[in-house]
Amino acid sequence: MRRRKVKKIVLIDGHSILNRAFYAIPDLTNSEGIHTNAILGFLNIMFKILDEEKPEYLTVAFDVHQPTFRHEMFEQYKGTRKSMPEELREQVPLMKEVLKAMGITIMEKPGYEADDVLGTIAKTSEQKGYQVSLVSGDRDLLQLASENIKIRIPKTKKGGTEIENYNTQDVIETYGVTPKQFIDLKGLMGDTSDNIPGVPGIGEKTAGKIISTYDSIENAYEHLEEIGPAKAKEALRNNHDLAILSKTLATIKTDCDIEFHLEDALVGNLYNEGAYSFFKRLEFKSLLNRFQLEVTHYEGIEEYFKVLNDLEQAEMVFNKLLKSASGHMTAGLQFITAGDKILGLSLTYSDKDIYFIKVEGFITEEYLKDKVCNLLDTPISLATINLKPQLDYIRAAEKSNVFDEGIAAYLLNPLNSTYYYDDIARDYLKMTIPSMNDLFGKNDIANLSSENDKEFRNYCCYQSYVCYKAYEPLVDALKNTDMYQLFVTIEMPLVYTLYDMELRGIHINREELKKYGEKLAVGIADLETKIYHLVGEEFNINSPKQLGVILFEKLRLPFGKKTKTGYSTSADILDKLVQEHPVVSMILEYRQLTKLKSTYADGLATYIGNDERIHGKFHQTIAATGRISSTEPNLQNIPIRMELGREIRKVFIPEDGYIFLDADYSQIELRVLAHMSEDERLIAAYREAQDIHRITASQVFHTPLDEVTPLQRSNAKAVNFGIVYGISSFGLGQGLNISRKEAEDYINRYFETYPRVKQYLDDLVLNGKKNGYVTTLFGRRRPIPELSSSNFMQRSFGERVAMNSPIQGTAADIIKIAMIRVNERLKELKLRSRLILQIHDELLIEAHKEEIEEVSSILKEEMQKAANMSIPLEVEVKTGTNWYEAK
DNA sequence: TTTTTCACG
DNA sequence: ACGTACGTGAAAAAG
Secondary structure (H helix, E strand, O other): OOOOOOOEEEEEEHHHHHHHHHHHOOOOEOOOOOEOHHHHHHHHHHHHHHHHHOOOEEEEEOOOOOOOHHHHHHHHHHOOOOOOOHHHHOHHHHHHHHHHHOOOEEEOOOOOOHHHHHHHHHHHHHHOOOEEEEEOOOHHHHHHOOOOEEEEEEEEEOOEEEEEEEOHHHHHHHHOOOHHHHHHHHHHHOEOOOOEOOOOOOOHHHHHHHHHHHOOHHHHHHOHHHOOOHHHHHHHHHOHHHHHHHHHHHOOOOOOOOOOOHHHHEOOOOOOHHHHHHHHHHOOHHHHOOOOHHHHOOOOHHHHEEEEOOHHHHHHHHHHHHHOOOOOOEEEEEEEEEOOEEEEEEEEOOOOOEEEEEOEOOEOHHHHHHHHHHHHOOOOEEEEOOHHHHOOOOOOOOOOOEEEHHHHHHHHOOOOOOOOHHHHHHHHHOOOOOOHHHHHOOOOHHHHOOOOOHHHHHHHHHHHHHHHHHHHHHHHHHHHOOOHHHHHHHHHHHHHHHHHHHHHOEEEOHHHHHHHHHHHHHHHHHHHHHHHHHHOOOOOOOOHHHHHHHHHHHOOOOOOOOOOOOOOOOHHHHHOOOOOOHHHHHHHHHHHHHHHHHHHHHHHHOOEOOOOEEOOEEEOOOOOOOOOEEEOOOOOOOOOOOHHHHHHHHHEOOOOOEEEEEEEEOOHHHHHHHHHHOOHHHHHHHHHOOOHHHHHHHHHOOOOHHHOOHHHHHHHHHHHHHHHHOOOHHHHHHHHOOOHHHHHHHHHHHHHHOHHHHHHHHHHHHHHHHHOEEEOOOOOEEEOHHHHOOOHHHHHHHHHHHHHHHHHHHHHHHHHHHHHHHHHHHHHOOOOOEEEEEOOOEEEEEEEHHHHHHHHHHHHHHHHOOOOOOOOOOEEEEEEOOHHHHO
């Protein structure tokens, strides 16, 4: 005989699960700074239950944010509810949107609590013959348990979530009362977390005994005289009204006047496009596996994707575009490459002209390059993502009709970590498309390109399609945020400057670098034996964990404190221990040597090319403040502070017939601060004195300029640094190794001396809080989501960022302008001298010996006039036959 | 992959 | 009570 399967409905107590998830999962934010831990936890619990039960129906109930009847009654007793932390509060609306995106119904009814709504739906569903699962973090709901209503309480245990299940029998076994009696039990004993007063003097044990004997509060009062102990009897006698009220409070309504249509709660396709893009934005990578890529495709646009491998067809496509070329046209284009091979060109110039033109047969790499160069000579706006590496193919001078969408997207939100085509599609087209990772994972693109692979075709076509579609939204967004000017006059030209610099690279003396490494190796081996001997055993000195054990357990040195996964062995802790044991200073020296060897001597050597030069990469879309960053290798952190490390700069040498010209801004950040704060005294200080730290010390400590002690000067210097970093007494104390109190005193004196600086910094924080972002002198924005955090630490961080970013960012803007101008002028004048490195406030030029004078003055001039401020920008230019000498 | 440490501005 | 100076990238160890 075939029995019809009973239909299941899952009901979720939204706030309760969200709340539980929030506290169970450590703080988590996506790259936009949105907190996501509670939402992730909620979804994990929900998916676990859905996977298990495969219900036909699903609904989530939320409380409405207004006081309900039961709350009001309670608040007369206990004051206000404790408020929700901001990090959780901001996740509530987002959670609802995520659920809506998955097509899950949300019940929220003003005047009712979620409990009551859930109770009502549960009971009516049960009556209709459904199996009900009620998911909550709250034991209140146990009163609703029955044969067909299962209360499910998720618990986060080690190694995942486990769920406790309660039907009638489970409640009886665990609590010794029936679900119905559970109400009376709670009425008597009360529940502080759920705002139920209960009867004072009666706790869990007594309440349990009374209810299991008399079944209900009402019946207990009928038999009041029989009740013992006497104390409980008295408590009941004196609190009759309270007991009845508590029971009312504890009772979950099952007869709410709500409209609930079961068919609305039908579980549809949870894994749809909208949900996918949400998950992606929130960066729930583990959950994305649940989506099948098919559902993410977009409105049948792929029907128009065409792969061309025939020259005649390609000609037609290009000709059609070239013939109709006009200024209000846009084309998206993107070279698709594997290594240094061009696989083809992705090109889109209308909603129906979407092509991947493959390098094959008569379509050669050269052909495609030529065609793209033809496009450069038209007024068509050409949009691409990540232009710099493609300049290898688009051998063209700076073109005003080329638009790098990666850089546009970076300006609009510099906090993102990537700006790929799928990121831009998500953020500016509300469109979800598979990322390169989704499509190929770890596979090499080159391998997949061989056949008429649909995914490969889509990947290629989407690239230019996104460029084409996102062009206008991005231009509009830049204009709306007042960053279009910044984009056009600084960021786009800089792409070409950085490209030039990468191409040129920097010459290295390979032999000297090797010798330097060998010298270090000798020192390292020597120290190693000495350390092992002193300590009495061999261990891995590079392992902080092993080192910690040796220093703080074996040698019993006073551990400075700090620990998360063990003892801290960082240099500032070890510095304080040099007096304690002779091995400490050896370890510090060992660290220094191994760092120099591994990162610099050996590290740099691997990047030297056949031309004996290192061609590092400069990145324009990494730093949140607008700075440039450097990788492969990082040429912006070559040692200089310590003499031994500094030596390595001797291997950076100019080519024969050339010399290094190194130009440095003098304290550009403090000058920016002086200009932006308009502090008269700071401005005056800069107009007259060269030594700003000395003059600061003189003014802050009320000491004549020539009587400032070295200590006063270095303290003033630290305060100046502190100001730029977003001052905090704690941080300054740390930096200066003095107490927080003393540091605070310094800061106060500084602000007394330069009151407008204080005013300015305060205003930055205030504006940051108001707008959610801060800006540089040139309009660059930095969003600061941390400013609205309720977490002290995060908020303080936000405040420091609000003070630092405009200063660091403005300095970055200024040197970018200088770089562009210097590079352009050298090229215009057809000089052989060339800009090769930027180190934040420093430019390095490989100058031809015949051009030294001319180039020095160009350098100095362009750097000084990059920004017109109320104080001059001072630039120091030095020459040298290597980088060591030039600094 | 994450953590720790340390190099630079 | 909280527990950090701002911005980066690389190497090595550990999970």
